[in-house]
Amino acid sequence: MMKRALAMVAFLAGCGNSPQPTAVHMTMDSSSGLSASQVGSVEILVIGGPRATCMRAMQPASPLDDPELEILMHALFTLDGSAKHLSGVPADRPLVFYAEAFQGKNGERPRIGRGCSEGQLAAGSSSGISIVITASD
Amino acid sequence: MRIFAATLIALTTVAAAPSRAAAAPPSQSASANGNGSGNGAALDGHALLQRGIALHREAAYAASVTALELARSSRSLAAPELVECAFYLGADYVALGSIAAARRELRAVIETDPSYESPPYTSPKVAVVLREVRDELARAPRLKALPPRRPSRNRFVLEFDASRTGGEAFGVARWRWRGEVEWREAPLGHDGDRMVAPLALERNGTVEYWAELRAPGGYAQTGSAERPLELPVSGVDPLLLITPVARPEKKSVLKSWWLWSTVGAVAVTGLGVGLYFALRPNPSPTADAVLDFQVR
Numbered sequence: 001m002m003k004r005a006l007a008m009v010a011f012l013a014g015c016g017n018s019p020q021p022t023a024v025h026m027t028m029d030s031s032s033g034l035s036a037s038q039v040g041s042v043e044i045l046v047i048g049g050p051r052a053t054c055m056r057a058m059q060p061a062s063p064l065d066d067p068e069l070e071i072l073m074h075a076l077f078t079l080d081g082s083a084k085h086l087s088g089v090p091a092d093r094p095l096v097f098y099a100e101a102f103q104g105k106n107g108e109r110p111r112i113g114r115g116c117s118e119g120q121l122a123a124g125s126s127s128g129i130s131i132v133i134t135a136s137d
Numbered sequence: 138m139r140i141f142a143a144t145l146i147a148l149t150t151v152a153a154a155p156s157r158a159a160a161a162p163p164s165q166s167a168s169a170n171g172n173g174s175g176n177g178a179a180l181d182g183h184a185l186l187q188r189g190i191a192l193h194r195e196a197a198y199a200a201s202v203t204a205l206e207l208a209r210s211s212r213s214l215a216a217p218e219l220v221e222c223a224f225y226l227g228a229d230y231v232a233l234g235s236i237a238a239a240r241r242e243l244r245a246v247i248e249t250d251p252s253y254e255s256p257p258y259t260s261p262k263v264a265v266v267l268r269e270v271r272d273e274l275a276r277a278p279r280l281k282a283l284p285p286r287r288p289s290r291n292r293f294v295l296e297f298d299a300s301r302t303g304g305e306a307f308g309v310a311r312w313r314w315r316g317e318v319e320w321r322e323a324p325l326g327h328d329g330d331r332m333v334a335p336l337a338l339e340r341n342g343t344v345e346y347w348a349e350l351r352a353p354g355g356y357a358q359t360g361s362a363e364r365p366l367e368l369p370v371s372g373v374d375p376l377l378l379i380t381p382v383a384r385p386e387k388k389s390v391l392k393s394w395w396l397w398s399t400v401g402a403v404a405v406t407g408l409g410v411g412l413y414f415a416l417r418p419n420p421s422p423t424a425d426a427v428l429d430f431q432v433r
Contacts, residue, residue, distance in 0.1 A: 036432040044428065062196060064232050067261045071234040076199060077428070084428045091424035099430065109195045113432065123422030130429045 032134035034113045039079050039101045039133065046073035046089060047096040054116035057098045069096075076107045083128075091123040099131045111136050182211035186218055190225050198229040205229070220250050228263045236266065243270045278302045280350045280357040282366050283331065291373050295334040295346060297325065303354030310334035311362070312346035320362065325350065344368040 047057055049070035057063040064071065072095070077084045079101075089095070101113035115133040189204035205226045208214060214222060227242035246253050247270055255267055283296040295310050308325035312334075323334035325348060332350065345367055347360030360366040390396055 031433045034432050039430075039432050042430055046426075064196065064260070064262075067265070071232070074199070074233050079430060084430075086426045086428060088423045089426045091422040097426070097428070099428075101430075101432070106200070107197060109197060115430075121424035121426060123424055126425040126427060128427045128429060130431060132431045132433055134433055 032113070034101070034133065034135040036079075036081075038103060038112060040105045041102050041107045042077050042079055042084075042133070043100045043102070043107050044073070044075045044077065044086065045071055045098045045100075046086070047098055048072045048090060048093060052094065052096045054096055054098070054118050057096050057116055058114070062100075063096075063098055078105050089121055091121045091125070094118065094120050097129050097131055099133055101133045182208045182213035183218070185211065186214060186222055189222070193225050193229055196232070198232040202226060202229045202233070216249070220246055220253060223249075224253070224255065227266070228260065231260065231263045231266050239263075239266055240270055243267050244274065247271050247274050276301065276354070278306065278350060278352045278354045278357040280308070280332075280348060280359045282348070282359045285368050291338055293336045293338060293344075293368065293370070295323070295336065295348070295368070296328075297332045297334075297348055297350075297359060298330070299332050299350055299352070299357070301354055302350070302352035302357075304352060306332065306350050306352035308332060308348055308350035310346055310348040312336065312344050314340075315343040315345055315367075338370055338373050341371045341373050344370055 045057075045063055047063055047069050049068065051068050052070065056066065057069060060066055063069045072090055073086065073088070075084075075086055095118070097117045097119065099115050100111045101115075102108060102110075103112050113133045113135050115131045117129055117131045119127070119129055121127050185204050185208035189201045189208055192198075192201035192204055205222050209219065209222050209226075223242045223245045227239045227246065230236070230239035230242060243266060247267075251274075255264060259267075279298075279300045281298040281300075283298055285296060286294040288294060295312070297308075297310075299306050299308075306325075310323045310325055311320040312323060313320050323336060325332040325334050327333075332348075334348070336344070338344070345365035347358065347362065347365045349356070349358045
């Protein structure tokens with residue numbers, strides 16, 4: 001009863017815990033020489049864990065080689081110009097969205113580019129994540 | 138989307154195998170070639186296994202899973218190849234983050250070949266899960282089949298040695314006559330250190346059986362529905378099993394054990410369901426992401 005009263009007072013005072021907008025920022029910029037027509041498919045790894053950052057994910061040849069990075073989700077998208085939808089992403093925690101681009105439609109190796117974004121999604125929301133893919137070294 | 142990708146990859150995988158039409162799915166190409174009636178009968182399991190391993194090494198884990206599952210379903214792999222197939226499936230699932238599936242596959246590897254050593258350059262993540270599974274199995278209960286006893290002409294006792302149970306164990310032996318489809322159940326009882334299941338047999342033939350056990354220390358099984366143990370039976374006298382029919386006794390329903398057992402079971406189940414919903418933790422929150430790729 002006491003908790004409910006406190007929650008109501010906090011809400012009336014404008015302190016309600018409304019969903020926060022998603023904070024997403026891109027980590028790469030400038031042209032690398034890779035064009036959209038070259039990319040046939042993109043593999044996405046959603047990475048979590050206390051040490052998950054784009055800097056760390058981009059360090060090894062693949063984040064899968066880093067045992068301290070926790071792979072939460074994995075998906076392969078065929079790139080056709082439209083935005084892709086990924087549901088069931090863990091919310092309310094910092095996440096890393098790591099992307100690898102391939103020339104073929106089925107993710108055949110070798111990789112031709114990659115990119116990464118960090119962000120946190122609000123529970124129950126649908127938020128945009130923008131990932132800039134540049135040519136691999 | 139994943140299913141779509143997997144299907145595409147499956148097609149390319151099968152197309153890469155020899156003696157099949159390039160663009161047809163496995164079942165279609167099997168019937169078109171007339172190489173067999175089953176879905177996996179015409180698949181070249183060995184080629185698919187090598188393809189799956191190659192895809193794993195190229196880090197194409199989802200495609201590797203598809204190829205390895207097809208290889209296994211072809212039923213043409215020898216025992217060592219099945220172990221290798223299960224290992225790479227486990228490694229794929231580790232990379233894809235499906236740890237429960239990975240543990241299931243790696244458990245099969247260690248159960249089949251307890252001294253299995255992972256290949257060189259195995260990912261550290263896979264090595265960790267494999268070590269955990271190995272430790273788990275080393276502590277898990279064991280159920281070992283002993284030679285069955287025959288106390289009388291028509292009665293047999295299936296005997297099992299249960300160890301590392303960590304407390305009181307319960308189990309069941311499932312048996313059938315060779316050629317039958319349905320399994321019958323015989324509960325496992327305790328007989329000293331052993332667990333036993335008595336059988337009253339009415340004819341001669343071969344009994345197929347396997348047993349499973351649950352204990353505080355975990356689950357154990359000996360034999361399986363696919364690879365049952367065998368008990369050849371001869372010298373049974375069918376007349377010995379004829380028993381006099383007892384005259385049914387009229388009893389009040391209120392005095393019947395089953396009524397109160399049912400009432401009790403319903404009450405306990407209701408209480409359990411109520412407690413489950415009352416005490417279960419809230420599911421982790423999730424959200425949807427709309428991914429926009431920009432290529433530069």
